[in-house]
Amino acid sequence: MSKFQTLSWFAIFRLGLVQTALGALVFLPTNTLNRIMVVEYALAASIPGFLITLHHVVQLARPYIGYGSDGGSRRTPWIVGGMTILATGSVTATFGATLIPTLGIGGHVVAALGYLLIGVGSGAAGTSLLVLLSKQVSDQRKPAAASLVWFMMIMGFAVTGGVTGQLLDPFTEARLLWVVSGTASIALAMSFIAIFKVERPPQHFDTETTSESEEKPPFSVAIKEVWREDHARRFTIFVFASMLAYSAQDLILEPFVGLTFGWTVGETTALAGMQHGGMLLGMFAMAFSTYAFKSKTRHILHLWIRGGCLLSAICLALLATGGLIGGSEWPININVFVLGVANGSFAVAAIGGMMMLASEGRSQRDGLRMGLWGAAQAISFALGGFLGTVAVDVAGLWLENPAAAYGLVFFAEAALFVWAASLIFNLDQQVQNKEPRDEATTGRFALENPLGGINP
Numbered sequence: 001m002s003k004f005q006t007l008s009w010f011a012i013f014r015l016g017l018v019q020t021a022l023g024a025l026v027f028l029p030t031n032t033l034n035r036i037m038v039v040e041y042a043l044a045a046s047i048p049g050f051l052i053t054l055h056h057v058v059q060l061a062r063p064y065i066g067y068g069s070d071g072g073s074r075r076t077p078w079i080v081g082g083m084t085i086l087a088t089g090s091v092t093a094t095f096g097a098t099l100i101p102t103l104g105i106g107g108h109v110v111a112a113l114g115y116l117l118i119g120v121g122s123g124a125a126g127t128s129l130l131v132l133l134s135k136q137v138s139d140q141r142k143p144a145a146a147s148l149v150w151f152m153m154i155m156g157f158a159v160t161g162g163v164t165g166q167l168l169d170p171f172t173e174a175r176l177l178w179v180v181s182g183t184a185s186i187a188l189a190m191s192f193i194a195i196f197k198v199e200r201p202p203q204h205f206d207t208e209t210t211s212e213s214e215e216k217p218p219f220s221v222a223i224k225e226v227w228r229e230d231h232a233r234r235f236t237i238f239v240f241a242s243m244l245a246y247s248a249q250d251l252i253l254e255p256f257v258g259l260t261f262g263w264t265v266g267e268t269t270a271l272a273g274m275q276h277g278g279m280l281l282g283m284f285a286m287a288f289s290t291y292a293f294k295s296k297t298r299h300i301l302h303l304w305i306r307g308g309c310l311l312s313a314i315c316l317a318l319l320a321t322g323g324l325i326g327g328s329e330w331p332i333n334i335n336v337f338v339l340g341v342a343n344g345s346f347a348v349a350a351i352g353g354m355m356m357l358a359s360e361g362r363s364q365r366d367g368l369r370m371g372l373w374g375a376a377q378a379i380s381f382a383l384g385g386f387l388g389t390v391a392v393d394v395a396g397l398w399l400e401n402p403a404a405a406y407g408l409v410f411f412a413e414a415a416l417f418v419w420a421a422s423l424i425f426n427l428d429q430q431v432q433n434k435e436p437r438d439e440a441t442t443g444r445f446a447l448e449n450p451l452g453g454i455n456p
Contacts, residue, residue, distance in 0.1 A: 006138045007200065012145045015129060016152035017194035018079060021187035022125055023156025025086045028164065028180055029093045029118055030055070031157075040171060041101055047108070049386075051093070051115045056382035058119030059375060065124045066131065066371025067219050070364050075132040076199045082125030083191045087184040089117025094180040098173045127374050131367045134355035136200055140290075140297050143304075143352035147287035150348045151280070222368055232369050235357055238423040239350065240376040242309055245416035246343055247384025248409070249316070252392050253336070256406040260323040261332060271336055278340025279347075282308070286345045290352070301352050306421045308346020313417035315339035320407030320414075388413075 007015075034048040069078045093114025099107030129149075137145050160183060167179050217225070226232050253275070254268040263271070286304045290297050315338050322330040354373050358366045388409060395405035 006141075007133075007136045007198070009141075011198050012133070012137060012141070012148060013152075014194040014198050015133060016149045018083070018125070018129060018191045019149045019153040020156035020159075021083065021191040021194075022086065022122060022129075023153040024160040024183055024187045025083075025090045026118065026122055027157045027160045028183060029090055029115065031161065032164065032168070033094060033097050036171075036176070037097055037100070041097075043100065051111060053382050053386070054112060055115040055119035055122070056378045058116050059123040059378035061120060062123045062127050062371035062374040062378065063223060063368055064219055064371070065120075066127050066367030066369070066374075067222055069124075069128050069131065069367040070216070074199055075128040075135075075367075076195055078128035079125050079132070079195055080192065082121045082123070082128060083188060084121070085117050086121025086125060087188045089114045089119075089121055090184050091177075091181055092117060094177060098177065123371075123374065123378070127367065127371050130351070130355060130374075131358060131370045132199060134358040134370065135366060137355070139356065142355045143290035143297060143301050143349065144287040146352040146355060147283045147348045150351060151283060154280075216364070222365065223372070225362060226365055226368050226372060229360075229362075231357060231360055232372065234423055235353065236372055236376050238420050239354075239373050240380050241416050241423065242346065242350065242420035243377045243380035244384050244387075245312070245316075245413040245420065246347060247381045248388035248391075248413050248416075250388070251385045252388050252406060252409065253319075255392075256319070256323065256403075256410075257332060257336075260326070260403045260406065261328070261330070271333065274333060275336050275340035275343075278337040279344030282341040282344030282346075283348045285341070286349050286352075298356065301349055301356070302424065304345050304349035305353055306424050308342045308344075308349060309417045309421040309424075311342035312339060312346060313414040313421075315342055316410045316414040316417070320410040323403035323407050323410075326403065 030052050034052065037043045037048045038045050065078070069075055091114070093111050096107050096109070096111030096114050099110055101107070133145055133149065134142070164179050164183060168175060216222075227236075254272055257263050257268050257271060258265070286301075286308075289304070290300045293300055315335060318335055319332075319339070322332060322335060354370060358370050391409045391412065392405055395408045396402065399405045399408065
């Protein structure tokens with residue numbers, strides 16, 4: 001039995017508001033500033049591209065952040081501190097961008113500092129929030145809670161984009177700084193109010209947990225211990241492979257449809273909207289099915305992860321086939337919509353899987369495991385879009401047909417998804433045939449299921 005009281009749905013919703021605020025603070029530097037630096041300031045596209053990649057790369061610190069948060073009994077200070085750093089980074093990055101036209105390299109340095117702070121802040125707040133959910137939400141609610149929190153983060157993107165887009169016209173640097181500072185202030189206030197007294201205090205502290213906390217090993221030792229855990233290592237590789245395939249399609253899907261099927265800019269933009277609609281449907285379907293059948297939550301979550309990866313692979317292979325066949329009769333709308341359903345369901349199910357698995361193995365390592373998986377995801381997102389576009393360009397030099405070049409990359413992404421699904425399958429088979437290890441190696445609990453559940 002958990003030593004924490006489980007959170008109510010209202011408390012989970014309040015944590016979702018923190019994720020909404022996080023999404024709002026990340027949106028402006030990674031989207032609006034990107035456009036302003038390229039269009040208004042006529043900078044090379046590689047400059048904002050490098051800065052955005054920088055905020056992903058710095059999240060390699062997530063395991064260390066999670067390790068640090070494992071040292072105490074509360075995650076709220078880490079969430080509050082992370083949000084404060086994130087808000088500071090958002091304003092700093094914007095201020096640095098406005099200095100670039102006049103100060104040149106000085107402005108670039110200030111902007112880079114801002115993006116570094118964004119990476120650290122979002123890593124600290126996001127990792128600690130997921131650990132808090134994993135520790136204080138019941139197993140039956142975790143998949144649905146993951147869907148709710150993910151959806152509310154997307155709402156943060158959408159609302160911020162819609163509102164600030166109106167406020168930024170006509171564009172001036174003073175207006176930009178005012179809008180970003182106002183957004184940061186509102187997001188911080190909302191997150192502080194939402195997190196206030198949500199975290200439940202422990203009902204009791206057992207002697208084993210206290211002993212482990214006092215004898216906390218160095219980070220290098222702790223990360224090696226976690227990496228030796230079969231489920232933690234395999235799930236890390238799964239997250240990297242699946243999220244790499246997931247992110248690699250982002251920047252090449254619309255150009256592929258435009259070049260291969262002759263669609264206009266408006267038509268491909270609408271198609272992207274359809275894909276995101278499919279993603280929301282997949283998220284809600286996963287959440288509803290796992291919550292409706294509470295007695296089989298872990299099994300159904302497992303099916304969604306594997307099924308979402310395999311369906312994503314099939315949809316990408318069909319996209320490649322459709323491009324090679326050509327013709328206006330290919331059901332590209334249905335193809336992309338179903339791809340969105342598969343992507344959304346597997347992605348949010350993977351978050352639920354992280355929440356299920358974070359407490360498995362040696363105790364007092366929840367934050368470190370979540371940080372490890374968060375770092376794998378951040379690396380995938382940093383590499384995915386870049387490698388996808390580079391792969392298309394390289395394939396285009398070899399293959400004169402654009403459809404064939406894009407198709408080759410889609411097939412490669414499909415292979416990554418199949419590999420990711422096999423990792424989860426192999427993990428399941430391994431765990432089913434495994435005897436519980438000695439408590440000195442694994443802590444108080446042995447893994448019963450690859451996506452959650454414990455044996456006392």
